Amino acid sequence: MKNLLKIRYLFLIAVIFTLLNSTFFLISGVIESIHGFEIFFRKLVSGEKILIGIYFMEALDRFLIAFVFMIFGLGIWKLFFVKNVDAKNLPDWLQIESFKDLKVLLWETIMVTLVVFTISLIVNTTAMKGSVTDSLNWNALVLPCVILILSVSLYFMRKH
Numbered sequence: 001m002k003n004l005l006k007i008r009y010l011f012l013i014a015v016i017f018t019l020l021n022s023t024f025f026l027i028s029g030v031i032e033s034i035h036g037f038e039i040f041f042r043k044l045v046s047g048e049k050i051l052i053g054i055y056f057m058e059a060l061d062r063f064l065i066a067f068v069f070m071i072f073g074l075g076i077w078k079l080f081f082v083k084n085v086d087a088k089n090l091p092d093w094l095q096i097e098s099f100k101d102l103k104v105l106l107w108e109t110i111m112v113t114l115v116v117f118t119i120s121l122i123v124n125t126t127a128m129k130g131s132v133t134d135s136l137n138w139n140a141l142v143l144p145c146v147i148l149i150l151s152v153s154l155y156f157m158r159k160h
Contacts (some may be wrong), residue, residue, distance in 0.1 A: 022067075053154075068110060114146065118144060
């Protein structure tokens with residue numbers, strides 16, 4: 001049995017790369033935020049009609065994706081490598097005791113990311129094509145429907 005448990009060290013690869021992915025998206029979000037501020041100050045100086053919210057929504061998307069990767073990496077680390085560590089010093093969101101706890105935490109985080117992504121998609125589409133009614137079609141309902149299905153599924157999963 002002890003030899004079988006040594007396989008868990010393979011998950012160290014997943015933890016390392018997941019945290020690297022998180023760092024990449026974090027840096028990408030910072031760069032997009034800086035770009036948004038550059039556009040904002042250019043708009044202040046020149047008076048151009050530029051929609052600056054697009055850049056900040058993109059940055060928020062990247063920060064949330066970084067957060068999803070970080071939660072997954074730290075959750076896998078906690079489940080496989082530091083199970084017996086006193087959890088009192090950890091933040092509440094990292095109080096992961098089972099794979100189900102990690103799954104629920106990731107589920108909630110991904111749903112928030114999808115909501116923000118949907119909002120930024122609508123903002124980007126309407127910024128490029130005009131008013132909401134002219135620029136969006138029935139395909140715009142796909143992501144909200146996915147979010148609804150995920151929410152209902154999470155509700156029923158938590159009940160059991």
